[in-house]
Amino acid sequence: MSDIAIHWFRQDLRLSDNPAFIKACESGAVLPIYILDDDTAGKAKMGGASRWWLYHSLKSLNDSLKGHLRLYKGKAADILPNLQNIYGAKTITWTRCYEPWRRQRDEALKEQLKQKGVTVISQNGSLLWEPWQVLKADNTPYKVFTPFYRKGCLQSAPAPAEPVAPPADMVFAKALQEEAIELEQLDLLPKPPIPDWHLSLEPHWSIGESAAQKRARDFFETGLQGYKMGRDFPALSHISKLSAHLHFGEISPNQLWYWAKEAAQIMQDKGQTIDADIDHFCSEIAWREFSYSLLFYHPDLPDTPLQKSFEAFPWQQNDVALLAWQMGQTGIPIVDAAMRQLWQTGFMHNRLRMVAASFLIKNLRIDWRIGEAWFWDCLVDADLAANSASWQWVAGCGADAAPYFRVFNPVLQGEKFDKDGTFTRQFVPELAKLPNKYLFKPWEAPSAIIQDCGIQLGKTYPLPIVDLKRSRQQALEAYEICKSTAFAQSEHK
DNA sequence: TGAAATGTTGGGGCG
DNA sequence: ACGCCCCAACATTTC
Numbered sequence: 001m002s003d004i005a006i007h008w009f010r011q012d013l014r015l016s017d018n019p020a021f022i023k024a025c026e027s028g029a030v031l032p033i034y035i036l037d038d039d040t041a042g043k044a045k046m047g048g049a050s051r052w053w054l055y056h057s058l059k060s061l062n063d064s065l066k067g068h069l070r071l072y073k074g075k076a077a078d079i080l081p082n083l084q085n086i087y088g089a090k091t092i093t094w095t096r097c098y099e100p101w102r103r104q105r106d107e108a109l110k111e112q113l114k115q116k117g118v119t120v121i122s123q124n125g126s127l128l129w130e131p132w133q134v135l136k137a138d139n140t141p142y143k144v145f146t147p148f149y150r151k152g153c154l155q156s157a158p159a160p161a162e163p164v165a166p167p168a169d170m171v172f173a174k175a176l177q178e179e180a181i182e183l184e185q186l187d188l189l190p191k192p193p194i195p196d197w198h199l200s201l202e203p204h205w206s207i208g209e210s211a212a213q214k215r216a217r218d219f220f221e222t223g224l225q226g227y228k229m230g231r232d233f234p235a236l237s238h239i240s241k242l243s244a245h246l247h248f249g250e251i252s253p254n255q256l257w258y259w260a261k262e263a264a265q266i267m268q269d270k271g272q273t274i275d276a277d278i279d280h281f282c283s284e285i286a287w288r289e290f291s292y293s294l295l296f297y298h299p300d301l302p303d304t305p306l307q308k309s310f311e312a313f314p315w316q317q318n319d320v321a322l323l324a325w326q327m328g329q330t331g332i333p334i335v336d337a338a339m340r341q342l343w344q345t346g347f348m349h350n351r352l353r354m355v356a357a358s359f360l361i362k363n364l365r366i367d368w369r370i371g372e373a374w375f376w377d378c379l380v381d382a383d384l385a386a387n388s389a390s391w392q393w394v395a396g397c398g399a400d401a402a403p404y405f406r407v408f409n410p411v412l413q414g415e416k417f418d419k420d421g422t423f424t425r426q427f428v429p430e431l432a433k434l435p436n437k438y439l440f441k442p443w444e445a446p447s448a449i450i451q452d453c454g455i456q457l458g459k460t461y462p463l464p465i466v467d468l469k470r471s472r473q474q475a476l477e478a479y480e481i482c483k484s485t486a487f488a489q490s491e492h493k
Numbered sequence: 494t495g496a497a498a499t500g501t502t503g504g505g506g507c508g
Numbered sequence: 509a510c511g512c513c514c515c516a517a518c519a520t521t522t523c
Contacts, residue, residue, distance in 0.1 A: 358495095403495095408495065
């Protein structure tokens, strides 16, 4: 077999259930490549935590490919055609991406390569359904999740493709020596004098395709039963923690979908019913699909509120408060616990993402895009579609968003979802001795108790940077102003 | 995938 | 026995 096929790995860093990669293997000797294309990404350039994850994921992928993964850095629009020339590749394959900057780039590349007579194959390997497969009867995209999922995905669209096995045998193209670079040269990890913050992430994750599969299997065995309820409690492990694996394509949503169905069958045979848990897990996967659909049909989702009335919102600039939020020093224990979890582990529990985001947007009234940028930098699962759709959801300016007046009370959220304080005490150890009654509102504790617990409010732990009740009220007022301004504007048109 | 304010009901204490 | 008040507990509405 002398023909050479390039498989361009992007967000599909796996060999299992990778239809495009299989096509490459069937078309000739494979040259597997990865291009770090920061130049084209612009504002969507990967954040720090993602880069750390990518470093390890590429390493793992290279192992699976027996050391044949070729790495490049720069504009894919230049590098890919160049490689095609150098190697005389007849086929180029890739798994589709949906970020606006990637779509634009890929479309142009595809056209250019096709004109040169190259067979270009792009396939779906990252979504259960392509955005254009889930449309309303009038061929427009859904704007509300429930009908998107129930009608669009489950009833109208075809069943998700069943996962396919990794290629039985891989023949690799003989690589030239000089044109690729080493993993270290991608500069994915921070270098001195930048703090080696990423080292604190290491113990929390195991990265790569086989780790993703193991995580999934562990979850289906031990976490799925009770998922629907348990997923709301940060101290429990009833969450899949698969988001980063999914983002980088170390595992496909299709694989998870069918494993979930299998798990349902196994449990049913044992006489246990976990239908509600399975349904809920599948609907969470579908939220990811919904986000991708939103991004696909609204390319400006990452920085423009879908509801135009929000353009007039009176955001506040407050760098001191922002820093306190980022560092987990707001004086609101559940918020601080959440923000520290993010900083220390590269992850934040879903419920806490809502609480922490609500606090930034509504109590501090800081622009959601600023919080979005922080999450983008800190999350190992940072995903353009999910991150922007979710921030818009919390801000109340997205499609099918939480209504703006839905303001989370971080004290009640703590009392409800971290009842015994396990999670909060883990990340805010300076409050560990505080009894549950005051753990989520230390400012209300009698000074004798505060003293007994070895706490000095304002010194060992901050006083709240805002008054929750008042700031809530102000947020609601700001929303009213913004609404009436938008109304006045629309009247003048 | 809220919370607070307001409304309603019903049991118990008490004159 | 009765009415009255108080206040949980729950339901509804409002933001």
